[in-house]
Amino acid sequence: MSNLPAAVLTQLLGVRLENASLEQLLGRYVAIAQDGLPGMDEVSITLIRNERPFTAAHTGELALAADELQYGYGYGPCLDAGQSGEVLTIPDMTRETRWPEYASKVAAQGVLSAVSVPLPLQTDLIGALNWYGRSTGVPEAELGAGVELASHVAVAVGNAVTYSDSAKFAADMRAAMASRAVIEQAKGVIMAQNRCGPDQAFEILRTAxxxxxxxxxxLARQMVLKLHD
Known part of the structure; x- marks a missing residue:
């Protein structure tokens, strides 16, 4: 029996894996996942290959910023969920003690709760499906729905890695990694111009x-291109 709300299950059943790129599929899944856990606002998918994390899909800039902040620290719920295989929840970022520095920074950006569910991938990739909330509290009773949604994402990623879409998957992932590299370059420019640390540089970039x-x-790409003009 499915743990998912009927409307979410109907949307999932309407997703066709064939004739769609991985980018399109993951974009569809994160949009569906927004309705999967009540009270949570934005969703992202983190993938990790060769110890290099990147956001493969996200519903909004808040989710992307919450992911990128973790990548900068090298720890956080989305990274640790993918690596440990455990569902990790943060009901209140202002009281979080496992990742206190990350929690305080992301709370200041408006993220007050989070859920990260590991993706059951049978490849050299690991990853997590992440929800972020602008208010405190997580839907503990509905976490089974999050696990079920993660399994659908894992099937799409697994098929792309294993079968005919492997070349497109590789191209999509290179593009995602390149996007993150551009953000890091832009942060470097801001750090040099403002004589600040990486956290403050990212906040300046996000605010802009x-x-x-x-x-x-x-915006990061525009900054880097301007630097090389």
Missing amino acids: SMGRNVKLRD
Whole structure:
């Protein structure tokens, strides 16, 4: 018996794995997952290959920023869930003690709760399906739905890695990694210009992207291109 709400299950059953790129599929899954856990606001998918994490899909810039902050620290719920295989929840970021520095930083950016569910992948990849909330509290009773959604994501990723879409998968992942590399370069520029640390540089970049209504990765790319003009 499914743990998912009927409306979410109906959407999942409507997803067709054939004739769709992995990017399209994962984008579809994170959009569906927004309705999978009540009270949570944004969703992302973290994948880790060769110890290099990247966000393969996200519903909004808040989720991307929450992921990227963890990548900078090298720890956090989405990374630890993928590596440990355990479902990790943070009901209140302001009281979190396992990742206190990350929690305080991301809470200041508006993320007050999080759920990370490991992806049951049978490949050299590991990863997690992540939910972020703007208010405290996580839906503990509905976490079974999150686990079920993660299994659907894992099937899509596993098929892409194993079968005919492997070349497209590799291209998508290279693009995702390149996007993260651009963000790191932009942070370096900001650090040099403002004589600040990586955390403050990322916050400056994120604030600028929101103020200009430009995606974080697009703004970072513009900064790097301008530097080389």
